[in-house]
Amino acid sequence: MKRAFILITGLLISAYSAFSQGCLPEGITFTRQAQVDSFQINYPGCTAIEGSVHIGGEYNSPADINNLNGLSGLSSIGGYLLIDYTLTLPNLVGLDDLVTIGDGLYIRNNSVLTSLAGLGNLTSVGDDLCFTENTMLSSITDLGNLTSISWSLEVAGNNNLNNLQGLESISYVGGPIHIDGNNSLTSLAGLDNLTSTGYGISIYKNESLLNLDGLSSLNTTAGYLCIDQNVSLYSISGLANLHSIGGSLQIIDNDSLNNLFGLESLTFIGINLEIGENDAIVDLTGLNNLTNVGEDIYIHNNKSLYSLDGLENITTLGEGYRIQHNPDLIGFCIMNHCCPVNRNNFNFLFLMLS
Numbered sequence: 001m002k003r004a005f006i007l008i009t010g011l012l013i014s015a016y017s018a019f020s021q022g023c024l025p026e027g028i029t030f031t032r033q034a035q036v037d038s039f040q041i042n043y044p045g046c047t048a049i050e051g052s053v054h055i056g057g058e059y060n061s062p063a064d065i066n067n068l069n070g071l072s073g074l075s076s077i078g079g080y081l082l083i084d085y086t087l088t089l090p091n092l093v094g095l096d097d098l099v100t101i102g103d104g105l106y107i108r109n110n111s112v113l114t115s116l117a118g119l120g121n122l123t124s125v126g127d128d129l130c131f132t133e134n135t136m137l138s139s140i141t142d143l144g145n146l147t148s149i150s151w152s153l154e155v156a157g158n159n160n161l162n163n164l165q166g167l168e169s170i171s172y173v174g175g176p177i178h179i180d181g182n183n184s185l186t187s188l189a190g191l192d193n194l195t196s197t198g199y200g201i202s203i204y205k206n207e208s209l210l211n212l213d214g215l216s217s218l219n220t221t222a223g224y225l226c227i228d229q230n231v232s233l234y235s236i237s238g239l240a241n242l243h244s245i246g247g248s249l250q251i252i253d254n255d256s257l258n259n260l261f262g263l264e265s266l267t268f269i270g271i272n273l274e275i276g277e278n279d280a281i282v283d284l285t286g287l288n289n290l291t292n293v294g295e296d297i298y299i300h301n302n303k304s305l306y307s308l309d310g311l312e313n314i315t316t317l318g319e320g321y322r323i324q325h326n327p328d329l330i331g332f333c334i335m336n337h338c339c340p341v342n343r344n345n346f347n348f349l350f351l352m353l354s
C-alpha cells in the first residue's frame with residue numbers, strides 16, 4: 001500500500017510539473033470577471049500560456065472585468081497579449097509575475113485604465129508594443145524593466161499621458177515608432193536611451209508637445225523621421241545627436257517652430273527633405289552640416305521663411321529641388337544654383353539636377 005501511495009504521489013508530481021511548464025497552446029480569451037477568477041482552478045499550476053491571451057471585449061460589447069488577480073503566477077505568454085474594451089479595469093495588477101510575451105502587447109480602448117501597474121517584471125516583447133485610445137492612461141512607468149521590443153512601438157490617442165517615462169531601458173526598436181495624437185503629451189522623456197531604430201519615427205499631432213528632448217540619444221534611424229502637426233512644438237534641439245536618416249525627413253505644419261536648431265549633427269538623408277507649412281520658420285539654420293540628400297528637397301508653404309541659409313553645404317542631391325509658395329523668400333542658392341525669386345510666380349521653382 002505504501003509503495004502504491006508513493007507511486008501515485010510521484011505520478012501526480014510529474015503530471016503537475018509537466019503541466020506547469022505550459023498550457024493552452026490554442027490560447028485563451030477572458031470576457032468576464034468570473035473567467036479570470038477561475039483560471040487557477042481550471043488550469044492548476046499553469047505558469048506559461050503557450051498561445052495568445054485576449055482580456056476584454058469588443059467595440060459593441062465591452063467587458064466588465066475589474067481585476068486580473070486570478071492570473072497571478074503567470075510568467076510567460078507565447079503569443080500576443082491583447083487587453084481591450086474593458087469598462088472597469090483600472091490597472092494590470094495580477095500580471096506581476098509576467099516576464100516575457102512572445103508576440104505583441106496591445107493595450108487599447110480601456111475606459112478607466114490609469115496605469116500599467118502589474119507589468120513591473122516584464123522584460124521582453126517579441127513583436128509590437130502598442131498603447132492606443134486609453135483615455136485615462138496617465139502613466140506607463142511600470143514598464144521600467146522592459147529592455148526589448150522586437151518590432152514596433154505605438155503610443156497613440158492616450159489623452160491623459162504627458163510623458164513616456166517607463167521606456168528608459170529601450171535602446172533600439174526594430175520597427176516603426178508612432179507617437180501620435182496624445183493631446184496631453186508635453187515631453188518624450190522616457191525615450192532618453194533610444195539610440196537607433198530599424199525603421200522610421202512618426203511624431204504626429206501631439207498638440208501639447210513642447211520639445212523633442214527625450215530623443216537626445218538618438219543617432220540614427222534606418223527609415224523616415226516625420227514631425228507633423230505638433231502645434232505647440234517650439235524646439236527640436238533634442239535631436240542634437242542625430243547624424244543619419246535612412247529615409248525622408250519631413251517637418252510639416254508645426255506652427256510654433258521658428259528654427260531647426262538641433263539638426264547640426266545631421267549629415268545624411270537617404271530619400272527626401274521636406275520642410276512645409278511651418279508658419280514661424282524664418283530660415284533653415286540647423287541643417288548646416290547636411291551634405292547628402294538621396295532624392296528631392298521640397299520647401300513649401302512656409303509663410304515666414306525668408307532665407308534658405310542652412311542648405312549651403314549640400315554636395316550630393318540625387319534628383320532635384322522644389323521651392324514653392326514661400327511668400328517672404330528673397331532668393332537662394334543650392335549647390336551653386338542661385339535663383340532670384342519671382343514673386344508673381346509665388347516662389348515656384350522645380351529643378352532637376354543631372
